[in-house]
Amino acid sequence: MNRPLEGVLVLEFCQFLAGPSAGLKLADLGARVIKIERPKTGDACRQLSIKNLFVDDDSLLFHTINRNKESYAADLKNADDLLKLKKLISKADIMVHNFRPGVMEKIGLDYPAVQAINPKIIYGMVTGYSNEGPWRNKPGQDLLVQSVSGLAFLSGSAVDGPVPFGLSVSDIMCGNHLAQGLMAALIKRAKTKKSVLVEVSLLESILDVQFEVLTTYLNDGGKLPERSTVKGSAHAYLSAPYGMYQTKNGYISLAMGDLNQICNIINCDISDLYTEADDAFGNRDQLILRLGETFKQQNTEYWLNLLEAEGIWCAAVLNYQEATNLDVYQHLKIEQTLNLPNGENIKTTVSPIRLNGEKLLSAKSAPALGINTASIDLEFELG
Amino acid sequence: MRPLEDYLVIDFSQFLSGPSASLRLADMGARVIKIERLGVGDICRTLYTSNLIMNGESSVFHAINRNKESFEVDLKNEYDCEMVRELLKKADVMIHNFRPGVMQRLGFDYQSVSAINPTIIYGEISGFGNEESEWKNKPGQDLLLQSVTGLTALTGNADSGPVAMGLSIVDMLTGAHLAQGLLASLYRRAINNQGAFVQVSMLESAYDFQFETITTFMNDGGELPKRSAKNNANAYLGAPYGIYQTKNGHLALAMGSIPVLGNLLGCVAISVYQDVAEAFDKRDEIKTILADHLLTETTEKWLSILEPADIWCADVLNWKQLLAHDGFKVLDMIQEVEMLDGYKYETTRCPIRIDGELLISSKGSPKLGQDNEKIIKEFNLKTIANA
Numbered sequence: 121m122n123r124p125l126e127g128v129l130v131l132e133f134c135q136f137l138a139g140p141s142a143g144l145k146l147a148d149l150g151a152r153v154i155k156i157e158r159p160k161t162g163d164a165c166r167q168l169s170i171k172n173l174f175v176d177d178d179s180l181l182f183h184t185i186n187r188n189k190e191s192y193a194a195d196l197k198n199a200d201d202l203l204k205l206k207k208l209i210s211k212a213d214i215m216v217h218n219f220r221p222g223v224m225e226k227i228g229l230d231y232p233a234v235q236a237i238n239p240k241i242i243y244g245m246v247t248g249y250s251n252e253g254p255w256r257n258k259p260g261q262d263l264l265v266q267s268v269s270g271l272a273f274l275s276g277s278a279v280d281g282p283v284p285f286g287l288s289v290s291d292i293m294c295g296n297h298l299a300q301g302l303m304a305a306l307i308k309r310a311k312t313k314k315s316v317l318v319e320v321s322l323l324e325s326i327l328d329v330q331f332e333v334l335t336t337y338l339n340d341g342g343k344l345p346e347r348s349t350v351k352g353s354a355h356a357y358l359s360a361p362y363g364m365y366q367t368k369n370g371y372i373s374l375a376m377g378d379l380n381q382i383c384n385i386i387n388c389d390i391s392d393l394y395t396e397a398d399d400a401f402g403n404r405d406q407l408i409l410r411l412g413e414t415f416k417q418q419n420t421e422y423w424l425n426l427l428e429a430e431g432i433w434c435a436a437v438l439n440y441q442e443a444t445n446l447d448v449y450q451h452l453k454i455e456q457t458l459n460l461p462n463g464e465n466i467k468t469t470v471s472p473i474r475l476n477g478e479k480l481l482s483a484k485s486a487p488a489l490g491i492n493t494a495s496i497d498l499e500f501e502l503g
Numbered sequence: 504m505r506p507l508e509d510y511l512v513i514d515f516s517q518f519l520s521g522p523s524a525s526l527r528l529a530d531m532g533a534r535v536i537k538i539e540r541l542g543v544g545d546i547c548r549t550l551y552t553s554n555l556i557m558n559g560e561s562s563v564f565h566a567i568n569r570n571k572e573s574f575e576v577d578l579k580n581e582y583d584c585e586m587v588r589e590l591l592k593k594a595d596v597m598i599h600n601f602r603p604g605v606m607q608r609l610g611f612d613y614q615s616v617s618a619i620n621p622t623i624i625y626g627e628i629s630g631f632g633n634e635e636s637e638w639k640n641k642p643g644q645d646l647l648l649q650s651v652t653g654l655t656a657l658t659g660n661a662d663s664g665p666v667a668m669g670l671s672i673v674d675m676l677t678g679a680h681l682a683q684g685l686l687a688s689l690y691r692r693a694i695n696n697q698g699a700f701v702q703v704s705m706l707e708s709a710y711d712f713q714f715e716t717i718t719t720f721m722n723d724g725g726e727l728p729k730r731s732a733k734n735n736a737n738a739y740l741g742a743p744y745g746i747y748q749t750k751n752g753h754l755a756l757a758m759g760s761i762p763v764l765g766n767l768l769g770c771v772a773i774s775v776y777q778d779v780a781e782a783f784d785k786r787d788e789i790k791t792i793l794a795d796h797l798l799t800e801t802t803e804k805w806l807s808i809l810e811p812a813d814i815w816c817a818d819v820l821n822w823k824q825l826l827a828h829d830g831f832k833v834l835d836m837i838q839e840v841e842m843l844d845g846y847k848y849e850t851t852r853c854p855i856r857i858d859g860e861l862l863i864s865s866k867g868s869p870k871l872g873q874d875n876e877k878i879i880k881e882f883n884l885k886t887i888a889n890a
Contacts, residue, residue: 253833
């Protein structure tokens with residue numbers, strides 16, 4: 121199968137997660153992605169490990185985010201290197217960077233300068249908080265962006281205080297948005313034959329993630345979200361039974377559903393708490409507690425059998441061990457194996473997109489720092 | 504010029520995943536026509552959050568479906584199906600998120616649609632894929648997807664039990680991935696006139712979201728994530744990573760050296776944790792000491808010490824505080840849109856800027872079937888369907 125972005129050359133001047141995750145998406149869709157990295161150190165993510173897991177010289181984290189790419193080492197402060205890069209840029213379709221505002225201007229690789237080198241370039245920029253305003257020089261770090269965006273008041277229960285999402289959600293969403301913007305720009309360029317500028321920021325991306333609830337807030341007289349005060353509630357804006365309940369041997373989650381029907385099935389009396397439709401929201405906390413009393417009495421499987429038979433939207437709450445053993449996990453082929461140059465393998469996830477029925481597999485592991493410098497010099501005659 | 508100007512998207516999808524993808528395409532310039540069920544429409548119209556009804560419909564529907572048109576049809580009626588087929592012949596993109604098998608029964612599966620429009624880009628969303636598996640027919644609902652993919656073990660503290668991310672995050676990711684597949688395919692079509700069948704599932708999108716942590720799990724002998732006992736913000740990161748209460752609010756601290764922090768904050772008790780490995784291994788101890796210490800002063804005071812020293816920290820804001828802040832105002836993130844009947848509401852805009860332009864649009868969400876007459880006339884559907 122020919123992949124949709126075959127023939128597209130991407131230069132990635134990015135570190136950490138937001139920019140590189142967009143590069144990974146483009147690579148899996150068929151683009152050739154070359155990381156431009158500082159000699160000796162490279163993408164700082166190479167040394168950023170979780171649980172101290174390394175594969176050869178680089179962290180497993182780096183390997184996860186940067187598979188299916190090449191690496192070209194160049195010092196942006198060295199005139200010779202810069203000259204070579206400009207030649208490479210003249211052959212590229214896309215370049216992306218996530219430097220802080222002003223850095224590329226100093227180096228001479230800002231958008232107008234690059235347009236002069238390559239009038240058909242698609243130039244992507246990732247910032248923390250956009251290029252304007254009082255936050256423009258703040259570090260674009262995921263937890264900090266979550267914290268200023270209001271997101272921390274949506275999860276957990278009210279007594280917990282602010283609860284951030286336990287993943288780098290603003291980085292990841294921003295990477296997704298960047299990938300979208302770059303591909304839209306490719307489509308635009310196919311018509312206009314002219315350069316396109318694409319800008320995203322972590323803050324705008326994490327606000328977009330909240331677009332439904334922010335719209336509610338904006339049109340509801342500025343009423344702040346009120347999380348439930350009890351454990352297990354799963355959404356500040358949704359009524360009972362929406363949430364997760366402890367059972368005798370685990371947890372079960374219930375999505376939106378008809379409270380009376382559910383309580384009939386599980387044999388739980390809510391007649392004093394639920395007399396009209398609005399009570400599902402008004403008495404949310406008490407209802408969640410009441411249902412919780414019943415769910416505690418039997419195993420998860422017992423409840424699932426009862427509820428699923430009646431078409432109620434429910435599921436067991438699983439950990440990675442249980443989840444990766446699911447029949448459907450195997451059928452959808454969530455995992456793929458990367459081949460390392462030393463003959464070893466690592467397992468990771470596959471692109472979530474399927475094209476014409478095929479998964480976008482790629483066994484190519486992340487590049488060692490500068491491993492492709494010489495061959496790229498030769499191929500593009502960079503001298 | 505917007506990138507997708509002149510593109511026509513026919514969107515059969517409901518709720519959030521599919522419609523969030525078509526919203527993105529609409530903001531990029533495409534014309535999006537929602538195909539909605541006769542008399543009922545997108546069920547999201549009546550999916551109220553905090554019981555808020557705006558001009559007869561849910562706030563969520565208004566947020567997701569602005570900048571679109573509505574074509575109300577009965578897909579069990581052959582005459583209506585014929586009209587939809589005519590639209591599909593002219594379409595560049597089609598989207599649906601029906602359960603497996605539904606589109607085959609209705610005659611709008613990829614095979615049937617590509618037979619009448621070979622270069623169409625056909626997008627399909629499922630909950631758990633279309634492969635034969637025991638979960639094929641399970642409802643693709645966000646909280647259920649969070650629950651079965653291990654995601655609820657990452658947020659909150661060690662003793663919190665499972666904690667959901669308090670938004671339909673899997674829906675949004677799936678929509679984002681679908682939009683990517685569609686855009687990549689549209690690009691290929693612009694180059695070589697090739698159609699495409701793009702499929703995403705919520706399950707695969709939920710794992711893509713967790714690609715860092717699940718890859719760690721796969722290569723770490725199957726060790727499960729362990730959240731910290733207090734102030735957890737990432738199960739895989741050491742102290743101080745987290746949000747802390749202060750005398751008058753909260754303070755977020757990202758990665759940083761413990762001894763350096765100890766010195767700056769005047770917290771001698773954590774300065775003894777000199778070894779880098781201790782930041783992870785002893786994070787519960789360190790966080791407990793730090794949490795007590797940070798209570799003694801205001802957020803502003805701590806920021807005034809930490810920011811000049813380039814420590815990665817931030818205030819923790821709610822929406823009221825955020826919306827009042829210049830850092831937010833400068834983004835111009837809010838736009839006002841207007842429905843055909845004159846009803847106006849505020850919502851956020853597309854997060855992507857192209858050629859320095861904000862991708863705003865004043866067009867509000869459509870009332871059910873509001874564009875039937877116009878579309879029938881414009882595409883000459885009546886005569887075609889009668890023929």
